[in-house]
Amino acid sequence: MRMRKTAALAAFLLAMGLALGGCGKKEASNELNLFNWSEYLPQELIEKFEEETGVRVNYNTYSSNEEMLAKIMTAPGMYDIAVSTDYMVDIMIQQKLLEEIGLEGIEGVENLGANYLDLAFDPGNRYSLPYMAGTALLAVNTSKVDFDIEEYADLWNPALENSIVVLDDQRAVMGLALKKLGKSINETDPGVLEAAARELAALKPNIKAFDSDSPKSLLISGEVSVGYVWNAEAVMAQKENPDIKIVMPEEGLYLWQDNFVIPKGAPNAENARKFISFMLRPENSKICSDSFPYTNPNAAALELIDEETRNNPGIYPDDSVYAQGEFLVDVGETTVVYDKIWTDFKQQ
Amino acid sequence: MRGILATISPVYLWMVLFMVVPLGLILLISFLQRGVYGDVKFHFTLENYRALADPLYVQVFLTSVGIALGTTVSCLLLGYPFAYFVAGTEKKHHRLLLVLIIIPFWTNSLVRTYAWILLLRTEGLINTVLLQLGWIQEPLQMLYSYGAIFLGMTYTLFPFMILPLYSIIEKLDKSLLEASADLGATPLQTFLQVTLPLTLPGIVAGSLLVFIPSLGYFFIPDLMGGGKHMIIGNLIKNQFLASRNWPFGSAISIILILLTLLVVLAYLKLLGGDKDDMGVM
Structure with missing residues (x-):
């Protein structure tokens, strides 16, 4: 009798474990599961994107690259888009955790400055596109x-x-x-x-x-x-x-650079590409750097940013800084x- | 039989799900190897424990134990007279005095730590006032030192010392003290030979409640000590984040758990194994 109870309990726990594990997998829907640093994306832009596309954004945050890596490793298919720093993009590519970014499906790549593209951690930008740098x-x-x-x-x-x-x-x-x-x-x-x-x-x-x-x-x-x-x-x-x-x-x-990436098995990868295209538009990119004064890799947005910020070498250093x-x-x-x-x- | 099972199984389920399973996982991972990219390789090894024998990590443990002991002693030295005073006041005041101790703890401890930073920093309130009064010529360097760490830790963990001390001092039979005085003992003798032995369980329980959490508190040394010291909590955190070395982090956690168990065992031994009366309430 007791044995059977124990077995039943074990079976129940196993089922619970499977059920909990199963929670990670999300079905494709008209949503965008966004995973980003905290204090890094104005709410205004999320609302604008939702209004424009009808896609509902679920905004999740993390406080270190390693935390992001651990979550993406343990829950594949949980996020549609994540922001990852240079060295971490490299690790994620090596670990086969990323979908190809699909440059042909993204509008506005030409807005990005040359200093921020085709870098050693992701030659040819197969898996990532720059978001912010510093x-x-x-x-x-x-x-x-x-x-x-x-x-x-x-x-x-x-x-x-x-x-x-x-x-x-x-x-x-x-x-x-x-x-x-x-x-x-x-x-x-x-x-x-x-x-x-x-x-x-x-x-x-x-x-x-x-x-x-x-x-x-x-x-x-x-x-x-x-x-x-x-x-x-x-x-x-x-x-x-x-x-x-x-x-x-x-x-x-x-130097550091944060990049958009699409985790492997993302249920709404197309929405992720829509979001990247949205963020690459100069007027949207400008809103982002107005709130968070990091280096904006978007050369087209630079023209909209006020002169004082644009000429501040602390934010926009000259090319020699990138070379050295x-x-x-x-x-x-x-x-x-x-x-x-x-x-x-x-x-x- | 079925009734009993129904009543106790939620407790077991809770313990298994939230205690046995996570602890088992930590134990398991502590015997595995770090993968190159920070994953875990299923390859049995004792290396993580062997690495901990390095004098560097022994020193980290000693520093942490030192800070925890210092915090415990200062909580005790401040807390004992206070608890004694509270227990000695009129009964109707007890609750008020204890509530006054508890109220600040309704605020998040992080916020309270930042408040201390505002008070102690070079251009903070204390330095400004002292400079204005002309009592000092140069601002005092109070923040980012061992002193600041002890202050922050003592402040945060103070109630854990007060409450068990108060409950045992309050139960103290006053007639014993009178008898001691009648038999010619000086107040000091009475304190050392009657009060102290009788309140020992409260002292030990309070010390334990302060010592154990202070071993793991790393945000106070980080914020008030300027992050200049490596203590066990930081070391474990670094293994799970910056170094992506989960096996080593797990091994340190296991050693910390064993250390804590050892302290609790010593406590039970000291009080003659009386598990029912943990001296608290």
């Missing part, structure tokens, strides 16, 4: 720093003791040390990584805080004198506090080494 750069409060900061090595100056905020991001901060050594931010040589770890140890006394969410508030309030932050944060800090100057070291910047800068590349097994160096660095 860099990590230095923001310097000139009223608090009495020497010139021009290159990454200047951050190691003892005069900056306990006065720098850096991104709470292991690859970004490791990149800082690697660039100082004249190496690539995607270095995998153990000897070079060890040297970079020593550089980081020497930098630690100068770091006041690690903050990826809102380092601008530390810059604006004068809590720190220098920040190694995302460009949009530096630009917003500059608007609030005119003493803040943006510095783009000549060794080259850490580097995108993050997934370092595979070496990720574990990076993590260990990071743990050690924070532990000191």
Whole structure:
């Protein structure tokens, strides 16, 4: 009797598991399941798209690429369109998690600037199209720093003791040390990584805080004198506090680009293409960059954006920045080494 | 028989679905290998546990335990006199005083942490007032230090110490204290030899309730400590996100669970295995 009860319970649990697993699969319908970073798409545009096409948009958000990857891996067919950063597009292609983007079914690809197309993570844009881009750069409060900061090595100056905020991001901060050594931010040589770890140890006394969410508030309030932050944060800090100057070291910047991708098995892939075409229209793209001052890869939209923003080198740097800068590349097994160096660095 | 099964099966179902299954998964993954792209390879290995023996990770555990212990001690030192005071006031005031402790906790702890940041930062309220009064010439550097971490942790976990302490001090038989005084003991002797041993279960229960969560709290060290310290919570988070190393993250979680169980076992041993009276309420 008891055995049968246990068996029944086990069968029930199995059925529950299957049922829960089954929830992930969605049938094709007139919907668009959109998966994007939080604070990255104005509500206004979603409403406009719904009104124009009659497609209902389900907007889901995530707070890191890795979170997005985990959800797309465990629930295939759950999302029709996602936004993925450069190195993550590469991983998703390798993992066979993406549908081809289908350039012929998308209108407005010609609006995009050449700097943002055909990049190493997706040659020929078979799987992705650019959404927004940016860099990590230095923001310097000139009223608090009495020497010139021009290159990454200047951050190691003892005069900056306990006065720098850096991104709470292991690859970004490791990149800082690697660039100082004249190496690539995607270095995998153990000897070079060890040297970079020593550089980081020497930098630690100068770091006041690690903050990826809102380092601008530390810059604006004068809590720190220098920040190694995302460009949009530096630009917003500059608007609030005119003493803040943006510095783009000549060794080259850490570049990033977020891209539209269509996950494998997307039930409404056609709606996803409709949405990308909608977003590529200059007037819509402009609305997006008005709300979120990242670099807009849409060259046609640039003409609609106000001159002050367009001429701000922090947002729209000249071509040399793209030539010298580097995108993050997934370092595979070496990720574990990076993590260990990071743990050690924070532990000191 | 059928009636009993119907009553208890929801509890079992709940436990199996939300405890046994997830914990089993974590245990399983902790013995597997990390795939190149952050997936999990079904290949049995003890490597994840072996890697944890590295002095670096031992140090991370020690730092976390250190912060948790410091938080527990400061909660106890502040909480004991407070609980004693509350229990000593007129009965009708008890509820009010306890409610005053609880009320701030109706606000999200993240919001309260940001409030502390506004108070403590270089150009924050405290520095501004002190500078205006002329008591200091240079702003004090209060935020992003160990002190700030302890302050934030102590503040957040304080009620977990107060409530068990209060409940046991309140139950304390006052006639024992009178008897002790009548027999010639000084107040200090009475406290050390009568009050303290009798309230020990409350002290241990409160300490446990503060110690265990503070092992895993990583948002306070991140926000008030400026993210400058690596503690277990951050380490686990990094394995699941930035490093996409789920097997290693799972192994750390398992060790953390074992560590916590050890502390609970020590507690049960200390109180002579009296599981019914956890000293709480």
